[in-house]
Amino acid sequence: MDLRLSAEDLAFRDELRAFLRASLPAPLARRLRTGGKASPEELRAWTRTLADRGWSVPHWPVEWGGTGWSPLRQMIFRDEVQQFPAPEPLSFGASMVGPVIYTFGSQAQKERFLPRIARLDDWWCQGFSEPEAGSDLASLRTRAEPAEGGWRITGQKAWTSLGQHANWIFVLARTDRTAKKQNGISFFLVPMDSPGLKLVPTELIDGSHEVNELFFDDVFVPDENVVGELNKGWDYARFLLSNERTGQARVGLAKARLRRIRELAAAPPDGGPAPLDHPAFQRRLAELEVQALALETTLLRIVASGGGEEGEANPVSSILKLRGSELQQATAELLLDVAGPAALVWPYGPGEGAPLWGADAAPTYFNLRKLSIYGGANEIQRTIVARSILGL
C-alpha cells in the first residue's frame, strides 16, 4: 500500500498545473477563483484550447480524441482542473452522450458527432426526466411514433440543464407501448431547432436560469438519429448514468472551495473580525477537511481497484455520489456562514448591485441543493447500496 504518486505521475501533475497556469485566461481564472462562472463562449474557447492540447475528452478512446491515460491520471486531471479551478468540460457531451455514441452508435454517428463534441462545436443537452418521471425514469411517457423515414416525437421533458445554449439534445422516448416499461424505450439524437420543439425556461431558487422545460409536438427525427438498437434505450441510459456517478465525487471542487473559505475566514475582504479566529469555526473547517480527505481516498481506492472504469456500474461508486454531494453542500453552507451579512446581497434583483465579495454565497448554497437530487437522488443511491452491496 502506498498513497504517494509515482515520480512519473507527479511530473504529469506538474505538467497539468503548468498548462493550466499558462493557458487559462487570467480574468476567467480570477472569476472562477472567486466563485464566478464561465460564460458559454468562454467554455467553448477553453474546450478548444484543451482540444488543441488533446485533453478535452481524456477518457474517450484514443481514436476519437482520448488520451489513453490510466484511470489514475484521468482522476488527477479532473482533480487539478477542479482545484485550479478551471472550467470543467460540458458533461452532457463529453461524459454522457459521447460515450453512448462511441460505445453503441453507428460509424456514421461517431464520425459526425464525436469530433464536434470534443471541440464543443455542438452543445448537447439531456432529455431524460419528465414531469411524471423523475427517480422512476422508466415510467417516461414521451413517445415516438413511426413515420416516413424516421420517427415523430411528442411529449414533455423537464429539468434540461443549459438547454438554452444547446443545439442538440439526446432524448429517451417510448417506441413500444406494449412492452414492459424498461423495454420499449429508444435513444434519439435531436437538433434543438427541429420544428415543433419548444423550450421554456424554469427559474430556480438561486435566481439562475439553469434548467428548462421542453415540449415536443410531433418533432420529426430521421432513422439515422436513433442510437444503437430500437427499444434498447434504457440500457444505454443506464450505461450513461453509471458513468455520471463516478464523476460526481468532485472532491477537487470541494477542496478549492475549502481553500477559499479558509482565505476569506482568515481575512474577510471587508475587514472586521476573522471567523477563523473563532474556535467553533476552526473546528467546522477542520471537520470538512477531514471529510474531503476521506472522500478523496475512497475515490482513489475505487479508481485503483478499476472501479472507476467507464460503463461499469460499480455500486461502490454510489458512495461517491452520496458523500460527494453532501460534502459540496456542506462547503457551500460554510461559505454562506463565512460571508456573514455580506451574503445578504442578492445579485439578481433591482438596485445598483453592489459587487460585494459575499454575493455568490447564498446563490451557491441554494444552487447546490440540486446535487443530492439529480443524477439519481441520494435516496436512490442509498437503495442501490442496500440492495447491490449489502444484499438487502
Place this chain on the structure above:
Amino acid sequence: MDFSLNSEQILLKDTVTRFLGAHSPFESLAAARAEPFGWRSGVWQGMVELGLAGLPFAEDDGGFGGGPEEVMIVMEALGAAQPPEPYLTTAILGGTILKSASESARAGLIGQIAEGTLRLAVAWQEAATRWSADEITASAEPSGSGFLLSGRKAFVLDLAGASHVVIAARLGAGLGLFLAAADRLTGRTTGYATPDGRRAGDIDLGGLWLEADALIVAPDEGGEVLSRALDAAAAALACEAVGAMQAALDLTVEYLKTRKQFGVPIGSFQALQHRAADMFVALEQARSMAMRAIMAQSSLPSEASAREIAAAMVQIIDASRYIGQQAVQLHGGIGMTEEYRLGILFRRLTMIGRLFGDRDHFLDRLVAGPSLLERIEP
C-alpha cells in the same frame, strides 16, 4: 499509488482470522474475562507462535520485520473478534517505546516480546491528564544510584497481566520513561475491569525506587517518544475499529435479512435499508482514513504523519459511534443483550474514543496546525 495487499499480507490476514475463529470464538470471551489477568495465556501463546507479537519489530532486534500495513491487518482481525489478549499495549504502544530505547536498554527485551515472555503496560495517564502528556505530574528525582518516583498513574491498560510497566514521569525539565518489572509494583496497584471486556489499573508510585538503568528513554526525548508511541497506537486502534465496525455491520445486515416482522424480513423496509447504507458509507470513509494513517507512518515525516493519524481518529470515532449505535438500534431488543455478540463490539467501539483521545482531542490537534489540504499555487 497502490491500495492492494501483497500475497504474504493476504496470507497473514487469512492466518490471523482463522486462528481467532478457531481459538477465540465469541462464545469463549466470557470465560476469558474470568481468567486471573482477564485473558488466556494459551491464546496469547498461540498469537506469539504465529509471530504476531514480534511482528512490528526489526529483525535485528529479534522481531519479524513487519511494518504498519502488517499491523493494520492484525488489528483489523483483532477488531472483528475482540480477544482481550494484550496485543495493542504490548506490541504497539509499549513496543514502539522500546524501539526508541537505547540499544543497551532494549537489548533482549524485544526478543522477549517476540517470545511472549515480556508483556508491557504503559503508565502514562493520570486521573487528571485527560490524554495530554503535558499534564503529567508524576515525577522522578535522582536518588542514590537510581531514581525515586512519586505521584499516581491511572487508566493503565492491561496492567493486570503485564510483566513490565513503562512509567512516564517528569525528570528535570523533561519526561523520563522508566521500565519496571511488575513485581516491583506489588501492593501499589488497583485493578478494575473496563466496559470493553478488558482490564486496566492505577499505580501509586509514591516512594518507588528504581535503578539507574530503569530509565530507558532520557528526559529530553521522553515526550517525543511517548507521543510517537501514542500515535502508532492510535493508528493501530483505528484499524481495530475498522474490523469491529465491519463485524457490527455484517451482523446487522445478516439480522435484517433473517428477522421477520409483519410477515417479511425487516431488511425489506426502506427506512432500515437506508440506515444500513449509511452505516456502510461511514465504514468505508473510516476505512479510507485508517489506511491513510497507516500509509502516513511509512511515507511522511512524523509531524505530518501525526496529523494524518489525528484526522483518521476524528473520522474513526465518529463512525464508531454511528455504526455502534445504529447496529444496536437495527437489532432491536436483542442488541441490548449481553449474550449476543454485538454487545462486545458496541462497547469496544464506544471505548475507542476513550483510550488515546476523544474526537475533540484529535480535532484540537488538527485545528492547531495548518490546513490538512495540500496547497497548490494558482
